Amino acid sequence: MIEHTGILEINGDIVKVRAKDVGYEELAIVSNPDGDQSLAQVIRLQDDVVSLQVFSGGKGISTGATVSFTGKPMQTVYSYNMVGRIFSGVGNPIDGGPDLATEREVEVAGPSINPAMRVLANNMIRTNIPMIDIFNTLVESQKIPIFSVAGEPYNQLLARIGIQADADIIVFGGMGLTFDDFHFFTTTFQNEGVFSRTIMFANLASDSIVERVLVPDLALAVAERFAVEEHKRVLVLMTDMTAYADALKEIGVAMDQIPSNRGYMGDLYSKLAFRYERACDFKGAGSVTILTVTTMPGDDVTHPVPDNTGYITEGQFYLHDGVIDPFGSLSRLKQLVIGKKTRDDHSAIMNTMIRFYAGAKEAQKKMAMAFDLSDNDQKLLQFGELFKKRFMDFNVDIRLDEALDLSWRTLAECFSKGELLMKDELVEKYYPEDVHAAADEDMNESEMADSAAEAEDQEVGVASS
Structure with a gap:
């Protein structure tokens, strides 16, 4: 040289x-x-x-x-020996394990994927998180971010999805991680038994920002090789893409580039799109699904990073007040699997539950403003409390079919068949009669007790007179 x-x-x-x-x-x-x-x-x-x-x-x-x-x-090592290992932002082992320098190397950030090798997404990735599986279904080969703000448990959600998702290989990329976050991910994956199928690339906040911009490329290059050559269903988890974009901005300033919007360079969209578009279901092979964290400074969705991300990805999970917000979240590919790869009542349950929860939020406003509440408002308030408790907490671990059954049971505890406004064949097939019958029986017993108490009061009144 x-x-x-x-x-x-x-x-x-x-x-x-x-x-x-x-x-x-x-x-x-x-x-x-x-x-x-x-x-x-x-x-x-x-x-x-x-x-x-x-x-x-x-x-x-x-x-x-x-x-x-x-x-x-730039190249990175690719081998099954990477599984269960932790690497730096340039691909060097940092877990004290053996060096993999003699293993095969693959190009990082290579050519874009041939469109002819792409298969239309049609398989669901089950996470056992009801707010995802029922309402914003994650689809294999999808690219989708978690929009959130500082202080929210977005890293906990990302780890929970990695633990519970039905994927063969998990590739994790951390950019600008604090040591506490790095320790959280490593210990969580180890304690939950998924570290043996996980590959981690970690750039800490104290590390070079140049390494930070390499992490997505390293993670995606390895994920693509496992999908294409080993036919694996690979789930790529990355946090935080705003830290990645900030590193690009800092490098651009050092190169005297002219900033475009809020200090970010004009090529931010293309930089993000090139990485997100590596998500793919490969014809005759495996798949790469990308799930990232994108923090929004000041909870501003018009900030350049989430704003550009929204044009590239296929929806978002909006983490707000510690829960996945059903109104701010969206999965644009869920229609490809709902009712096709899932139960026939999935779509109806999804729409009905959200409709009633929206009604519960309106009833809460009426109650807060001291308006009189109708019987229907009381039912909606009861439903809203059950919905938040049983479905919105992302720590809930329940299979999809069980979650759908729980949805029917929750509806039956609050509403009669006629109040659901759903197709008769679905109601007759899935509505749990025993729940509503038990509720009616409890109501009748309560009414009988009230009537008896009223009669007793009348008898006392007559005797007194």
Whole structure:
């Protein structure tokens, strides 16, 4: 390899040097005079001036350093030996286990997937979380974010989905994680027994931001290989994509790029889309499903990161006040599996439950404003409390068919058949008569007790007179 001397500029993690016959995204080795070496990648070519981002950061690099180009793009190890391991933002093991340098390497951020190899999404990924399985079904090969704000348990939700989802391999990518979050994910996956099928790439908040922007590419490259070559159903979990976008912004500022919206570069959409579009159900092979966390600064959905994400992805899970909000959440692909890969009452139950919960929210407003409540309002309030308790907590672990049965039972505890406004054949097939009969019996006993008490009061009154 030819060594290039005379570094022109060092700006943060960006190093500029003069060189020719260099390719975009080519790897390079920056060597200090004292023998220290750092890995870097080409991120801009302007005439004979090459800009490189140094993975370990520009601190400690002198202008007397030399740069050698390797002639190949960024690559990562791919092997079954990666399963149950933890790697850094550049793919190096950080769990104290053996080095995998001799294993096969695959290209990171390679060409886009051939559209002819894509299969229309038609399989459900069961998570045993009712607010997802019933109301916002996660579909295999879907790309969907969790929209939330700081302080919400979005990482707990992401981990819960990873633990309970029916996937063969889990690939986790953490960007800008605090040590507490990193420790939470590792211990949770280990304690819940899924670490043996999990591959983790972790960039901590104290690590280089250059490594942060590589994490999605490393995770998706490995996930794609497991899906294509091993025919595995791979679930990719990544947090936080806003930290990823902030790292892109910081690198762009160091490169003197002109910002577009709120300091973010104009290519933010294409950067996000290139990563999200790796989600795919491969023809004759496995699939890659992408689930990410996108935090919204100030709970502002018009912020550039969630705003661009919404145009790319197929819905979102909106985590609000510690629960998955049924009104803010959306899965655009759920219609491909509801009633086709699930029970025939799934769609009707989903719509009816949300309709009654919306009514319960209106009844709560009436009660808060001291309006008189009708009998129907009282029923709606009872239903709303049961709905939140039985379905909205994402820690609930219940299979889909059991959740559908529980939905019917909840409806029967609050409403009669005629009040459901559902198809007669579904009501006759699934409505649990024993629940409503027991409720009627309790009501009759209560009415009889009230009548007896009223008669006794009348007898006391007569005797007194």
